[in-house]
Amino acid sequence: MVYTLLRQLSDDLSLFHQRAMVMGYLQSQHVRVDREMIEFGSQGRPLGERKQFDTFLHALTAGDRVIIDAIQTLGGTPEEILTVINCMLSRDVTLELASVELRVDGRTPLARILPLLMQVEGSATVAEEYRSQKGRPKGSRSVSKFDGYLDRIIAQLKAGTNVSAIARDLSVSRSSLKDYIESRQLKRILDDNWIEKLTAHRSPNPEGVPEMMCTLPSHHHHHHTQKDNQ
Numbered sequence: 001m002v003y004t005l006l007r008q009l010s011d012d013l014s015l016f017h018q019r020a021m022v023m024g025y026l027q028s029q030h031v032r033v034d035r036e037m038i039e040f041g042s043q044g045r046p047l048g049e050r051k052q053f054d055t056f057l058h059a060l061t062a063g064d065r066v067i068i069d070a071i072q073t074l075g076g077t078p079e080e081i082l083t084v085i086n087c088m089l090s091r092d093v094t095l096e097l098a099s100v101e102l103r104v105d106g107r108t109p110l111a112r113i114l115p116l117l118m119q120v121e122g123s124a125t126v127a128e129e130y131r132s133q134k135g136r137p138k139g140s141r142s143v144s145k146f147d148g149y150l151d152r153i154i155a156q157l158k159a160g161t162n163v164s165a166i167a168r169d170l171s172v173s174r175s176s177l178k179d180y181i182e183s184r185q186l187k188r189i190l191d192d193n194w195i196e197k198l199t200a201h202r203s204p205n206p207e208g209v210p211e212m213m214c215t216l217p218s219h220h221h222h223h224h225t226q227k228d229n230q
Contacts, residue, residue, distance in 0.1 A: 001034040002065045005056075007073045008040045016154045018069040020184040021147070025067065025098030027183060033067075047080045057084065062092035070099045071116045078117040085113070146172070146180040153181070157190055 004026070006018045015038065026033060042050045060066070066088065068074065074084040085104060088095050095104040102112065146153065149170055156166045163181065167174040181187060 002031060002067065003060075004033050004036045004067045005073055006036070006038045006069070007042060008038070009043050009072065016190070017150055018073065020150060020154065020186055021069040022067055022098045024184045025096070025101065031065075031067070044076070047075055047083060057087050060088065060091050060093045064091075064093045065096060066093060067096045067098060069097070071097060071113075072120060076120075078120055081117060081120060144180050144183075146170075146177065150184075153177075154186060154190070157181070157186055 004019075004022050006015050006022070008015055025031075037056060039050070039053055042053065047054075071081055075081040085095060089104075089106050092106070096102070097104070097116075100116070102108075102116075104113065152170070153166060156169070161169075163178050164174050167177045170177070
């Protein structure tokens with residue numbers, strides 16, 4: 001199965017940002033997603049307190065693919081991130097990082113991952129590093145000059161600002177901005193009110209326990225049956 005995994009790192013804007021980056025990657029790689037998983041309420045929480053995420057990890061089976069925006073989706077420290085990656089690799093699961101177009105599997109040398117881990121270690125907070133577009137490691141894709149403006153573009157689209165006005169604000173051409181918005185499917189992401197729908201279906205959570213939700217129905221019930229029969 002192919003999963004996309006988003007994690008609320010600060011506010012809802014961080015989810016829009018992640019989803020836009022992942023959508024662009026999926027489109028460029030021609031990948032169809034089976035399930036989109038979103039983890040809420042885990043920012044600042046150690047890995048041991050993210051019970052539903054742990055359950056998700058341990059339900060993965062050989063051949064599964066997990067696609068995330070950036071490595072910070074997995075954990076708040078290099079140690080946590082390595083723990084999660086090792087858990088995936090031990091199950092023969094492939095991890096794909098959309099923002100740097102990196103596939104991580106059992107053959108990936110640690111040297112490819114270390115620069116990303118060092119970024120996490122050097123950041124004051126995960127969310128702060130996550131929102132910063134600076135200091136990307138060598139070999140990362142400079143997919144678009146607009147990636148650095150993504151949060152501003154999303155905020156203005158949400159506010160109902162038209163593309164021409166946003167282009168003027170950013171001092172860029174309208175046609176190239178329009179192409180970027182289409183490649184990231186930003187209008188569709190904003191129009192389907194997916195965060196509002198998710199929030200409406202979330203059960204009351206006064207303790208603030210981290211929780212995960214799936215936004216796509218599973219059409220693969222046999223997948224779990226096979227696993228259960230192993």
